[in-house]
Amino acid sequence: MKAAIITIGDEILIGQIVDTNSAFIAKSLDRIGVEIREMISISDDKKQILDTFSTLQDKVDIVMVTGGLGPTKDDVTKKTFCEYFNDELVVNPEVLAHVTQLIEGYFKRPITQMNKDQALVPSTCTILHNKVGTAPGMWMKKENTVFVSLPGVPYEMKYLVEEEIIPKIVREYKRPYIIHKTILTYGQGESLVAERIEQWENNLPDFIKLAYLPNPGRVRLRLTARGTDKEELEKAIEDNVQTLDAIIHDIIVGYEENETIETVIGKLLSKQNKAIATAESCTGGRIAALLSAVPGSSGYFKGGVVSYATEVKANVLGVPQNLIDQFSVVSAEVASAMALNVRSLLKTDYAIATTGNAGPSKGDSDAEIGTVFIALATPNGVITEEFNFGQPREKVIDRATVKSLEILQKEILKIV
Amino acid sequence: MKAAIITIGDEILIGQIVDTNSAFIAKSLDRIGVEIREMISISDDKKQILDTFSTLQDKVDIVMVTGGLGPTKDDVTKKTFCEYFNDELVVNPEVLAHVTQLIEGYFKRPITQMNKDQALVPSTCTILHNKVGTAPGMWMKKENTVFVSLPGVPYEMKYLVEEEIIPKIVREYKRPYIIHKTILTYGQGESLVAERIEQWENNLPDFIKLAYLPNPGRVRLRLTARGTDKEELEKAIEDNVQTLDAIIHDIIVGYEENETIETVIGKLLSKQNKAIATAESCTGGRIAALLSAVPGSSGYFKGGVVSYATEVKANVLGVPQNLIDQFSVVSAEVASAMALNVRSLLKTDYAIATTGNAGPSKGDSDAEIGTVFIALATPNGVITEEFNFGQPREKVIDRATVKSLEILQKEILKIV
Numbered sequence: 001m002k003a004a005i006i007t008i009g010d011e012i013l014i015g016q017i018v019d020t021n022s023a024f025i026a027k028s029l030d031r032i033g034v035e036i037r038e039m040i041s042i043s044d045d046k047k048q049i050l051d052t053f054s055t056l057q058d059k060v061d062i063v064m065v066t067g068g069l070g071p072t073k074d075d076v077t078k079k080t081f082c083e084y085f086n087d088e089l090v091v092n093p094e095v096l097a098h099v100t101q102l103i104e105g106y107f108k109r110p111i112t113q114m115n116k117d118q119a120l121v122p123s124t125c126t127i128l129h130n131k132v133g134t135a136p137g138m139w140m141k142k143e144n145t146v147f148v149s150l151p152g153v154p155y156e157m158k159y160l161v162e163e164e165i166i167p168k169i170v171r172e173y174k175r176p177y178i179i180h181k182t183i184l185t186y187g188q189g190e191s192l193v194a195e196r197i198e199q200w201e202n203n204l205p206d207f208i209k210l211a212y213l214p215n216p217g218r219v220r221l222r223l224t225a226r227g228t229d230k231e232e233l234e235k236a237i238e239d240n241v242q243t244l245d246a247i248i249h250d251i252i253v254g255y256e257e258n259e260t261i262e263t264v265i266g267k268l269l270s271k272q273n274k275a276i277a278t279a280e281s282c283t284g285g286r287i288a289a290l291l292s293a294v295p296g297s298s299g300y301f302k303g304g305v306v307s308y309a310t311e312v313k314a315n316v317l318g319v320p321q322n323l324i325d326q327f328s329v330v331s332a333e334v335a336s337a338m339a340l341n342v343r344s345l346l347k348t349d350y351a352i353a354t355t356g357n358a359g360p361s362k363g364d365s366d367a368e369i370g371t372v373f374i375a376l377a378t379p380n381g382v383i384t385e386e387f388n389f390g391q392p393r394e395k396v397i398d399r400a401t402v403k404s405l406e407i408l409q410k411e412i413l414k415i416v
Numbered sequence: 417m418k419a420a421i422i423t424i425g426d427e428i429l430i431g432q433i434v435d436t437n438s439a440f441i442a443k444s445l446d447r448i449g450v451e452i453r454e455m456i457s458i459s460d461d462k463k464q465i466l467d468t469f470s471t472l473q474d475k476v477d478i479v480m481v482t483g484g485l486g487p488t489k490d491d492v493t494k495k496t497f498c499e500y501f502n503d504e505l506v507v508n509p510e511v512l513a514h515v516t517q518l519i520e521g522y523f524k525r526p527i528t529q530m531n532k533d534q535a536l537v538p539s540t541c542t543i544l545h546n547k548v549g550t551a552p553g554m555w556m557k558k559e560n561t562v563f564v565s566l567p568g569v570p571y572e573m574k575y576l577v578e579e580e581i582i583p584k585i586v587r588e589y590k591r592p593y594i595i596h597k598t599i600l601t602y603g604q605g606e607s608l609v610a611e612r613i614e615q616w617e618n619n620l621p622d623f624i625k626l627a628y629l630p631n632p633g634r635v636r637l638r639l640t641a642r643g644t645d646k647e648e649l650e651k652a653i654e655d656n657v658q659t660l661d662a663i664i665h666d667i668i669v670g671y672e673e674n675e676t677i678e679t680v681i682g683k684l685l686s687k688q689n690k691a692i693a694t695a696e697s698c699t700g701g702r703i704a705a706l707l708s709a710v711p712g713s714s715g716y717f718k719g720g721v722v723s724y725a726t727e728v729k730a731n732v733l734g735v736p737q738n739l740i741d742q743f744s745v746v747s748a749e750v751a752s753a754m755a756l757n758v759r760s761l762l763k764t765d766y767a768i769a770t771t772g773n774a775g776p777s778k779g780d781s782d783a784e785i786g787t788v789f790i791a792l793a794t795p796n797g798v799i800t801e802e803f804n805f806g807q808p809r810e811k812v813i814d815r816a817t818v819k820s821l822e823i824l825q826k827e828i829l830k831i832v
Contacts, residue, residue, distance in 0.1 A: 009627075010625070010627055010640075011627055011629045011638065012439070012442075012455070013442055013446075013452045013453075013454070013455065014442055014443065014446040014452065014596070014640075015438075015439040015440060015441070015442030015443030015444070015445075015446060015452075016439075016443070016598075016629060016636075016638060017439070017629060018434060018435075018436050018439040019434075019435070019438075019439070019455075020434050022431075022435075022457070023428070023431040023432075023433070023434045023435070024431060025431070026428075026429055026430055026431030027430065027431030027432070028431070029431075030429075030430040030431060036429045036430065036431075037429075037458075037459070037464075038429070038456060038457060038458050038459075038464075038468075039428070039429065039435075039456070039457040040454060040455070040456050040457075041438070041454060041455040041456075042453075042454050043453070043454075048453075048454075055471075109608075112607065112611055114607050114610060114611065115607060153630065155811065180430070182432075191528065191530055191531060192525075194530060195528055195530060209426070211425075211426050211427055213427045213432060213433060214569065220432075222427065222432060224426075224430075278701075278722065280701075280704075283705075284704055284705050284707070284708025284709065284713075284717075285694075285696075285701030285702065285703070285704030285705040285708065285720065285722065286701065286705040287701070288696075288700055288701030288704075288705075288722040288724075289699075289700050289701040289702040289704075289705045291700070292700025292701065292722070292724055293700065293809075293810070293813065295775075295776055295777075295809055296777075297700075297724075298724060298725065298779050298780075301700075301724050301725075302724055302725040302727070302728055303721065303722040303723045303724035303725055303728040303732070304701065304721070304722040304724075305719065305720075305721055305722070305732070306694065306701065306704040306708070306719040306720040306721070306722065307719045308704075308708055308713075308714060308717050308718055308719035308720075309714065309717075309718040309719055309762075311718070311763075312718055312719040312762055315761075315762075315763075316719070316721070316732075316761060316762065345731075345732060346725075346728055346731075346732065347727075347731075359711075360711050361711075361712075363714050364714075393709075393711055394709070395571065397709065
């Protein structure tokens with residue numbers, strides 16, 4: 001079964017917003033064995049939408065369309081659907097009742113004409129009920145291709161994909177098995193990883209594909225097996241992952257599809273029954289935000305201090321003023337004191353600290369722009385590393401955050 | 417001048433990564449008056465790439481292609497370019513010298529064959545020198561359409577777009593004027609804003625288009641004027657923005673294209689010479705991370721405490737234990753004490769505090785999942801508000817962060 005995804009909206013074409021809906025839809029379809037052939041973003045212009053529909057007609061089995069369905073925009077998409085399917089808009093009483101209930105009952109506002117118009121749908125469409133918003137989803141078929149229209153608001157789109165569309169596809173269509181396995185590695189670049197596993201890669205069977213997904217500081221390897229015999233696919237993936245693990249065991253941090261270094265750290269800390277704290281200067285709370293975004297993180301993440309100003313390092317974290325005067329706020333000595341002191345203050349096993357100069361201009365230190373010191377306090381003492389992440393500011397903060405988590409994960413692993 | 421953007425990579429089609437490159441390229445082209453007709457993501461499959469090239473040939477003036485150029489992937493894209501342009505790969509000595517210098521001189525590693533192969537380029541292409549990475553950009557023209565190939569690594573792609581491609585287009589092509597103006601509003605939903613400005617919208621001249629870009633808690637309005645007389649466009653935009661400001665002055669927070677509520681807050685605090693601190697529980701450092709991501713934020717953001725665990729609220733922030741026992745950690749009383757105490761501890765003018773239950777399960781409080789208390793301490797006292805942001809966890813953290821910044825911005829504005 002093949003699919004295409006269309007996103008409608010000028011805001012995407014001028015780059016004002018990044019399209020995250022397509023990735024969500026793709027991941028959901030991929031998981032049930034639907035192959036996504038292409039993703040297309042176009043203007044909310046009737047002619048361009050119709051042209052794109054015609055191009056995809058009978059080439060794919062399902063076309064998922066998002067955007068162009070907000071209260072101020074739904075006209076174009078809905079009218080275009082009517083034209084493509086030679087249909088007309090009619091009021092759907094169930095949708096009208098739902099919209100009225102939501103606006104008057106929940107938001108306690110008088111219903112407006114614009115709200116009421118959201119209940120206008122093509123007469124022959126199958127309605128996908130949107131319990132979390134006012135714009136319904138619509139499912140219409142022409143010859144061999146289904147066209148599904150979804151609201152562009154991410155929470156509403158996600159609800160309809162998960163609760164309505166995926167179950168409907170699973171019920172109504174036959175699909176092959178697609179099995180993915182992701183291997184998350186940290187600390188080596190794409191070309192170095194590629195060299196190390198070249199021979200293993202060349203020995204992969206034809207039905208398994210390997211992809212490299214590089215990010216600053218980490219590379220995800222993704223294996224994809226496609227076929228009809230689920231057990232055979234699973235066994236082949238498992239065997240090849242084992243062989244791979246033997247080759248690059250030193251840089252592998254996890255295997256879960258949605259795993260990140262912060263979820264891996266969370267699992268390790270939970271298992272060891274250990275707690276962590278943070279003392280952040282140049283990363284400004286980013287490390288704490290990543291650690292605490294993991295569900296269940298209250299079990300091991302106690303909190304931290306964002307000591308952005310030099311005086312906060314002294315007054316709240318108790319970094320001695322003479323240390324700051326002697327070595328400057330951006331130094332191994334200050335990073336080390338921050339980590340040790342926040343560990344004592346919050347009574348944790350581990351503590352990670354950052355201090356650096358993210359730029360674009362210098363702050364309370366003469367350290368070169370891009371310089372970052374990372375310190376990790378553990379039950380056995382403190383380790384400190386110095387980096388220069390260059391520029392821009394955003395990259396320095398990103399890299400310092402990722403590197404801190406990498407140092408932490410490596411250290412925790414030693415203790416397991 | 418018309419453009420299309422192609423992103424190549426299976427990792428995008430299965431939804432494993434979100435394509436942010438297209439938005440960056442689109443924004444850069446849009447700014448110099450190039451109209452983006454469509455964005456397409458396809459598989460790294462030679463036939464599909466060739467088909468997509470053919471579809472766009474002579475329909476647009478320039479096709480920007482990203483992805484498929486990393487050391488492990490460049491084969492497919494480069495070989496496809498050769499086939500489409502009936503060309504062959506040759507070693508480019510300048511690129512080879514650059515790659516060698518980067519690997520051996522900067523990374524201090526022996527150069528591998530995979531590294532050397534990055535210097536293989538189609539013989540007739542114009543090289544776009546990539547100073548920040550090993551894969552060069554390539555510029556090739558067939559009939560009326562230019563095809564540009566760029567590496568998929570964001571920092572490298574950005575460098576080539578900004579330093580090579582945009583200047584080249586500006587030198588070599590004529591383009592109309594496109595002027596955008598963004599109006600950032602907070603606190604009212606899309607349909608309510610639309611109702612309020614309906615009459616104004618209907619009176620806009622034909623050459624000005626209005627777009628609504630809704631996000632949870634905020635709506636961006638974007639005006640786009642297109643034409644040949646730059647001064648006329650600018651005047652029309654300015655006049656219409658003034659009329660709009662008179663209608664919805666109460667919800668407008670800024671006008672800059674890349675403005676966010678945290679940059680607006682930064683400007684206000686700098687102007688007033690005031691400082692801010694944070695005390696975060698359920699938002700886990702996210703507010704601090706957003707405030708500190710703004711260049712120059714060290715001028716007004718002193719830092720904060722991430723008091724994720726209840727004991728940190730008591731021990732570090734000094735929230736009285738009896739207050740916690742009596743009202744629970746998720747309460748207006750605790751939020752208020754957190755804000756007041758972090759304001760004293762860090763000696764700032766303002767302090768924002770959050771405490772809540774982000775879910776998916778309950779923590780140290782019986783408060784309903786989704787409940788968040790936000791407190792703002794100011795020179796005049798403290799204000800507290802209660803919210804329920806529902807689920808999932810990610811939404812609660814997002815909404816609590818945005819709402820905190822909104823409360824802060826409204827309060828600072830009162831003092832201006």
